[in-house]
Amino acid sequence: MKLFASRPSYGLILSVVCAVFVSCGTENQSLKSRDRKISESIDVLGALPESVLDPADNPTSPEKVALGRFLFYDPILSGNRDVACATCHQPDFNYAEFLETSIGxxxxxxxxxxxxxxxNTIPFAKRNxxxxxxAAFNGLTNDRPYDPxxxxxxxxxxxxGLEEQALLPIKTLEEMRGHAFTEEAVLDEVIARLRRISEYRTLFSAAFPGETEPVRIQNLAKAIAAFERTLVATNSRFDQYMRGDSSALSISEKDGLNLFLKAGCAKCHNGPMFSDFKLHALGVPDTENRKESDAGINNDxxxxxxxxxxxxxxxPYMHSGKFQTLDQVLLFYEDIAGGKIENPHVTAGQMDPLVYELDxxxxxxxxxxxxxxxLNDDTxxxxxxxxxxxxxKVKGNVE
Structure with missing residues (x-):
C-alpha cells in the first residue's frame, strides 16, 4: 500500500516564513510567542493513499463487508431497537449528521x-x-508509521482502531444503549438477538468461515470495521493536485492554499488527513445541549x-458543534490567536501555545x-x- 503520495512532478513548492508577534493575554504567553517563526511548506500535507490498509487480524472480504453494511444500518444493535449506527452517520451528511450534537x-x-x-429521560449525545x-485513514501522518x-x-x-470504536456507541447510554440494559450486559444481549436470526447466522458463517460460533462480539466489531474501511473518498481535487495534476486547482485555490500555510493552519492540520491526531485545548465554547461543561478525557x-x-x-463543526460555517470557525481562530478565550471554563494557561503562533x-x-x-470528494x-x-426500520427511527 502506498502510504504517502509523491509531490507534484512540476516542482511547485509553496514555502512561507512569517514572524508572529501576537498578544497572548498574559505576560508569560506573550514572551513565549514573541519572535517565533512559522515555516510551512506544501510538504507537510499529502494526498490520501489510493487503497486502505487492513489490520493483520481483520483482512477484508466481500462477505465481511456485506455483513458489516447490514449491521451498520440495523437498529437491532441498540438497546431499544430504535437506533442504528447510520442514524447519526448518514450517507447524505458524509456519514456524519447535521446536528450540533446527536439525538440517539x-x-x-x-x-x-x-x-x-x-x-424523555435520555440526554443529547455528548459531542458532535x-x-x-x-476514518480508515485515522492516524495517518507524514512522520510516523501507520498501524490501522x-x-x-x-x-x-x-x-x-475501527474495531474497538465500533462497539463503544452500542454501550453508551445516550447513543445506542438506553436504559433497558447496563453497559456490561448490552453487548451480550445484542449477540443473543443476532443468534436468533437465521439470516444473520448465515451471514456471520460466510464472513468468518471455519468458526464453531461465528456470531460473537469480536466478529460483530470486525464486520462493522470492515464495512467502514470501504467508506473512503480519496480523489478530491487536492489529491489530484498532489499527485501531479497542476490544473486540478485554480489560481485562486492555489492562493488559498498558500494562505492556509502562511496562517499556520498546517501546524495542526497536516499530513494526508489534515490532522496531527493530537489533543489541543482551544477554548471552544460548550454546546448548550448538555448541562455540564465538556472538559475532555484529561479534564484539560x-x-x-x-x-x-x-x-x-x-x-456543524468542532467537538461541540457550535459553529455552523467555515467562516465562523476561521473567525474563532482569528480571535483566539489574538488572546480571546471563548469558553469561560478554560484558562489562559490551559490554551495550547500553538494557537498564539497563528497569523x-x-x-x-x-x-x-x-x-x-x-478537499471535498463526493464520489x-x-x-x-x-x-x-x-x-x-433501516437506519432506525429517522422518519
Whole structure:
C-alpha cells in the first residue's frame, strides 16, 4: 500500500516564513510567542493513499463487508431497537449528521428535524457526530508509521482502531444503549438477538468461515470495521493536485492554499488527513445541549484535531458543534490567536501555545475557505440497503 503520495512532478513548492508577534493575554504567553517563526511548506500535507490498509487480524472480504453494511444500518444493535449506527452517520451528511450534537436513543426524524420523543429521560449525545468517511485513514501522518489497529478514534482518542470504536456507541447510554440494559450486559444481549436470526447466522458463517460460533462480539466489531474501511473518498481535487495534476486547482485555490500555510493552519492540520491526531485545548465554547461543561478525557479541555476533508458535507463543526460555517470557525481562530478565550471554563494557561503562533487575518478567510473546498470528494459509497435481516426500520427511527 502506498502510504504517502509523491509531490507534484512540476516542482511547485509553496514555502512561507512569517514572524508572529501576537498578544497572548498574559505576560508569560506573550514572551513565549514573541519572535517565533512559522515555516510551512506544501510538504507537510499529502494526498490520501489510493487503497486502505487492513489490520493483520481483520483482512477484508466481500462477505465481511456485506455483513458489516447490514449491521451498520440495523437498529437491532441498540438497546431499544430504535437506533442504528447510520442514524447519526448518514450517507447524505458524509456519514456524519447535521446536528450540533446527536439525538440517539428515543429520538425520531432525521437531520435538523430530529427530536426526542416524549416523555424523555435520555440526554443529547455528548459531542458532535464525527464523520466515519475516511476514518480508515485515522492516524495517518507524514512522520510516523501507520498501524490501522492503533488508529485514534473519537474526539478524545479513547479508542484505537475501527474495531474497538465500533462497539463503544452500542454501550453508551445516550447513543445506542438506553436504559433497558447496563453497559456490561448490552453487548451480550445484542449477540443473543443476532443468534436468533437465521439470516444473520448465515451471514456471520460466510464472513468468518471455519468458526464453531461465528456470531460473537469480536466478529460483530470486525464486520462493522470492515464495512467502514470501504467508506473512503480519496480523489478530491487536492489529491489530484498532489499527485501531479497542476490544473486540478485554480489560481485562486492555489492562493488559498498558500494562505492556509502562511496562517499556520498546517501546524495542526497536516499530513494526508489534515490532522496531527493530537489533543489541543482551544477554548471552544460548550454546546448548550448538555448541562455540564465538556472538559475532555484529561479534564484539560483538549480535543483531537479533526480532519479538514469533505467539510462541505459535515457541518456543524468542532467537538461541540457550535459553529455552523467555515467562516465562523476561521473567525474563532482569528480571535483566539489574538488572546480571546471563548469558553469561560478554560484558562489562559490551559490554551495550547500553538494557537498564539497563528497569523490568521480576516481578509484571508475567504481564500482559505476556497482552498478547503478542494478537499471535498463526493464520489464515496452511499449505498443504503433496502432492508435489514432483523426486519426493523433501516437506519432506525429517522422518519
Amino acid at each position: 436513543v428515543n429520538g425520531s426524524g432525521s437531520g435538523s428535524k430530529r427530536q426526542f420523543r416524549l416523555p 457526530s464525527q464523520s466515519v468517511l475516511n 489497529a492503533q488508529a485514534p478514534m473519537f474526539w478524545d482518542m479513547r479508542a484505537k 479541555y483538549a480535543f483531537r484535531t479533526p480532519t479538514l476533508r469533505n467539510l462541505r458535507f459535515t457541518a 490568521l487575518k480576516f481578509k484571508d478567510i475567504s481564500g482559505i475557505v476556497e482552498f478547503l473546498n478542494t 464515496f459509497d452511499k449505498t443504503v440497503p433496502t432492508r435489514v435481516p432483523s426486519g426493523l
